[in-house]
Amino acid sequence: MSGLSARRLRVLLAAFVLFSGAVSYRVVSFAVLQGPILAQRAEAFRYREDIVPAHRGDILDVRGRVLATDIPADRVSAIVRQVEDPHRTAQLLAPLIGRSAEEIEAALTQPNREWVVLQRQLDPEVSAQIRALGLPGIVLDPEPKRAYPMGDFASQVLGFVNWEYRGAYGLEAEYDDVVGGVPGQLVGERDLAGNVIALGQSSWNPPKDGATLVLTIDSAVQYLAESVLDRTIQEQRAVGGTIIVLDVQTGAILAMANRPSFDPNRFTAVRDPALFVNPSVSATYEPGSTFKVITMALGLDAGVVTPETVVDGGAYRELPDGTRIYNALFQEFGPETMTEVLIHSSNVGAMEVVHRLGPERFYDGLQRFGFGQPTGVDLPGEVEGIVNRPGTTGWSLATFYTNAFGQGIAVTPLQLVTAVAAIANGGVLMRPYIVREIRDGQHIQVTQPTPVRRVISEKTARTLSEMLAEVTESYSTRFRIPGYRIAAKTGTAEIPGPHGYERGEGATIASVIGYGPVESPRFCVLVKIDRPKGSPWGERAAGPAFAEVFRQLLLLYGIPPSQPVNGTTGEGRQP
Amino acid sequence: MVAEGVRSVPGSRLQPVGRQVMRRRSRAWLTLTLVLVGALAGLCLLYLEQTSRVVELGYKLTALQKQRDSVALEAAALRYELARRQSLAQIYELATREYGMVPLRRVEALEVERSAAIPTPTPTTPLHAPWWQRASDALLGVGRAQAGDEP
Numbered sequence: 001m002s003g004l005s006a007r008r009l010r011v012l013l014a015a016f017v018l019f020s021g022a023v024s025y026r027v028v029s030f031a032v033l034q035g036p037i038l039a040q041r042a043e044a045f046r047y048r049e050d051i052v053p054a055h056r057g058d059i060l061d062v063r064g065r066v067l068a069t070d071i072p073a074d075r076v077s078a079i080v081r082q083v084e085d086p087h088r089t090a091q092l093l094a095p096l097i098g099r100s101a102e103e104i105e106a107a108l109t110q111p112n113r114e115w116v117v118l119q120r121q122l123d124p125e126v127s128a129q130i131r132a133l134g135l136p137g138i139v140l141d142p143e144p145k146r147a148y149p150m151g152d153f154a155s156q157v158l159g160f161v162n163w164e165y166r167g168a169y170g171l172e173a174e175y176d177d178v179v180g181g182v183p184g185q186l187v188g189e190r191d192l193a194g195n196v197i198a199l200g201q202s203s204w205n206p207p208k209d210g211a212t213l214v215l216t217i218d219s220a221v222q223y224l225a226e227s228v229l230d231r232t233i234q235e236q237r238a239v240g241g242t243i244i245v246l247d248v249q250t251g252a253i254l255a256m257a258n259r260p261s262f263d264p265n266r267f268t269a270v271r272d273p274a275l276f277v278n279p280s281v282s283a284t285y286e287p288g289s290t291f292k293v294i295t296m297a298l299g300l301d302a303g304v305v306t307p308e309t310v311v312d313g314g315a316y317r318e319l320p321d322g323t324r325i326y327n328a329l330f331q332e333f334g335p336e337t338m339t340e341v342l343i344h345s346s347n348v349g350a351m352e353v354v355h356r357l358g359p360e361r362f363y364d365g366l367q368r369f370g371f372g373q374p375t376g377v378d379l380p381g382e383v384e385g386i387v388n389r390p391g392t393t394g395w396s397l398a399t400f401y402t403n404a405f406g407q408g409i410a411v412t413p414l415q416l417v418t419a420v421a422a423i424a425n426g427g428v429l430m431r432p433y434i435v436r437e438i439r440d441g442q443h444i445q446v447t448q449p450t451p452v453r454r455v456i457s458e459k460t461a462r463t464l465s466e467m468l469a470e471v472t473e474s475y476s477t478r479f480r481i482p483g484y485r486i487a488a489k490t491g492t493a494e495i496p497g498p499h500g501y502e503r504g505e506g507a508t509i510a511s512v513i514g515y516g517p518v519e520s521p522r523f524c525v526l527v528k529i530d531r532p533k534g535s536p537w538g539e540r541a542a543g544p545a546f547a548e549v550f551r552q553l554l555l556l557y558g559i560p561p562s563q564p565v566n567g568t569t570g571e572g573r574q575p
Numbered sequence: 576m577v578a579e580g581v582r583s584v585p586g587s588r589l590q591p592v593g594r595q596v597m598r599r600r601s602r603a604w605l606t607l608t609l610v611l612v613g614a615l616a617g618l619c620l621l622y623l624e625q626t627s628r629v630v631e632l633g634y635k636l637t638a639l640q641k642q643r644d645s646v647a648l649e650a651a652a653l654r655y656e657l658a659r660r661q662s663l664a665q666i667y668e669l670a671t672r673e674y675g676m677v678p679l680r681r682v683e684a685l686e687v688e689r690s691a692a693i694p695t696p697t698p699t700t701p702l703h704a705p706w707w708q709r710a711s712d713a714l715l716g717v718g719r720a721q722a723g724d725e726p
Contacts, residue, residue: 066658072648124652142648149658195637197630223663483684561684 046189047201053144054181057210059158059171061219062254062436066149068158068172068264073145074127075120080113082137089135093118096126120163121145146172152263154222156278157215157256157379157434160264168267169276171213171434174380178438181210211440216252216433221245224552225257229527232545233259236532239506241542242280242413243549246524248421248515250449251430253377254523256280256414281375281382284410285528288493289328289345289538290513291406291416295353296342297423297464298365301456304356307339307467311352323398325351328492339467342489343474347405354404359390362400368455369419370429371411376452377432386410406493413526416513419455421524423464424487424515427456469518478539479547481516483561486550488514490538495531506531510541516550519562525549 030038059068076097083089090105097104097119107116120143122130127140146161159170167176184207189200196202225243233241245255262275270276277283299305313333316326327333327347333340341349354362366372372387387409388394402408414432422429431450438445456464468487472480475490493509494501501507510532515524525546532541659665670676704712711717 065661066654069651069655069658071652071655142644147655149655150662150664153662153664195634197633219663223667555679555682564686 050186052184052207054207055209057179057212059213065219070144071147073121074140075143077117079137148264152261155261156258160267179210182208214437216436218254221255225255236534238529238532241529244417244526248424248524251432253434280413286493287406288491290491292350293489295404299353301460317351342471350404351401417526424521426458427461479543485518486516492538506533508536510538512542512546
């Protein structure tokens with residue numbers, strides 16, 4: 001063998017040894033040193049776990065109209081390393097996803113980030129536009145989006161779904177476990193494209209879709225209530241208000257309109273989170289003279305007064321400590337029957353009733369009617385209200401007497417409606433409810449009306465209804481519902497502040513509560529207008545709205561008039 | 576004797592008869608082996624074919640699932656659009672602006688006298704035809720209507 005060949009052979013041998021050494025090193029490195037980590041990574045790549053979101057159940061009104069549903073949407077993200085031109089990408093995406101170009105560029109150039117979500121819940125049209133751009137590194141993933149087809153319709157009742165796709169307020173929160181469903185899980189061996197290999201090992205735990213809720217809310221009545229409320233607030237230059245319509249026989253809530261409200265489709269645009277709360281159950285107010293209905297019910301039921309009982313309706317009542325509590329506007333009515341006490345809305349007359357009842361019977365009665373405790377309605381955030389009983393720090397003799405006409409006591413609008421509905425149906429307090437059915441696949445759970453307790457006798461309820469019907473007739477110059485006998489009572493409540501009751505324009509809560517038709521009551525309606533500036537009085541500020549709601553309600557449900565009507569019966573306005 | 580022919584005697588050559596038998600046996604073994612190998616290959620091919628089919632079907636299934644999801648999303652979007660168009664505010668706008676409808680302004684209740692109760696018809700007993708007529712009808716395919724039959 002020549003020297004040249006031997007040298008070549010040695011070089012070749014050295015190269016072979018080096019190559020073998022390198023290969024051996026890599027083999028040892030992969031198989032031994034990094035073996036467990038790489039195996040873990042490979043496992044993770046091959047057996048990826050996907051969470052399959054469950055479809056959230058729809059929310060329907062009693063007529064089957066869709067109030068909340070799921071719609072397809074996309075989430076746009078960026079694989080940072082694959083984005084070729086962050087500046088251009090940001091410029092193109094900015095007008096489409098509603099974020100500034102600078103913000104997007106900053107997100108795309110973040111060091112040590114592999115993945116960044118740029119925007120969520122994009123509309124299909126926007127997704128299509130982004131897809132058409134074909135930007136490298138920009139990825140679209142489907143994700144569900146909650147939508148409310150009627151915008152701000154009953155928004156505080158429905159609530160909304162947050163970014164985590166969980167119910168945040170209203171029924172969405174209260175029934176989150178029911179409508180939310182349970183996400184599924186897919187673990188499977190995948191190919192390079194991420195598709196599950198049919199013959200590979202996989203486990204599939206399917207998602208359980210959420211149940212559909214059917215509400216007692218009648219969209220026609222809700223629309224009527226919201227329209228009337230909007231118009232009244234505008235006319236009275238008020239800051240807000242509430243209208244509740246309740247089925248007195250069952251406790252089903254047919255409408256619950258609140259203003260101001262919000263559009264749950266754009267909840268992120270709301271600056272004041274207090275708007276998300278449902279004031280019908282979460283806010284309290286002093287009910288004022290509407291509370292005399294309850295006082296009178298207790299007085300009649302205890303037998304301390306009858307409709308014909310006459311009291312001296314002076315301008316004020318003087319307490320033992322010399323405190324004088326006056327009628328509104330210091331009016332003096334002279335001797336008045338109990339029916340006249342309601343017609344005049346006499347504070348002195350109402351104080352006489354509680355005086356005859358005594359604190360124990362009065363407060364026991366209030367407790368029976370459900371004041372100072374939640375009604376048990378299936379809505380979140382319900383508060384108890386404030387009823388100061390004797391022996392508590394907030395109670396005094398003055399409190400006792402002012403409670404008779406709805407001052408020094410705080411109730412929620414729903415508490416008051418539920419209590420008055422008990423008088424309407426013959427004396428039985430019903431638990432109010434808003435979800436009529438839960439449809440979970442083949443299983444349908446129907447809510448049954450729940451009587452809580454009897455609060456007054458049937459005879460007392462009938463007597464009081466007749467008295468209240470007379471009261472409504474006395475309002476005929478302000479508002480009327482021709483052809484029908486409606487039992488109602490107005491209220492003008494002052495608003496307590498840190499330095500006593502507020503004074504001046506817009507310092508009252510005007511309201512009317514009533515039910516009808518008296519012969520066979522179907523509905524109880526509360527109209528409450530907050531801080532009206534047109535007129536401070538319940539009769540003027542809330543009365544016409546009350547009459548309008550009742551008139552349309554009776555037409556909608558086809559309830560014929562019970563009294564002969566001369567000429568034209570009802571003069572409707574736009575709903 | 577064949578038995579003698581196959582028996583090998585130490586130090587002696589095989590007889591021609593014995594060779595033929597050996598050849599036949601070898602051929603049989605070869606044939607058997609070939610058949611076995613062929614069957615095995617066939618089984619392998621079948622297995623490969625089946626596996627490929629299953630994998631192919633798996634991918635088709637995945638594609639169909641994606642299609643189904645996409646159709647479900649489209650249906651959801653349509654349901655939403657339908658619900659949006661059924662919104663009472665939209666209907667009100669449409670009715671008043673496009674169709675010139677106006678809100679109800681006047682309602683009149685009319686008193687209607689209920690008419691006298693309509694007498695309940697007395698049920699009639701079905702007529703029974705004589706047996707010979709029924710037999711004749713059955714043979715000739717004749718059907719007869721009678722009062723009192725349900726409409």
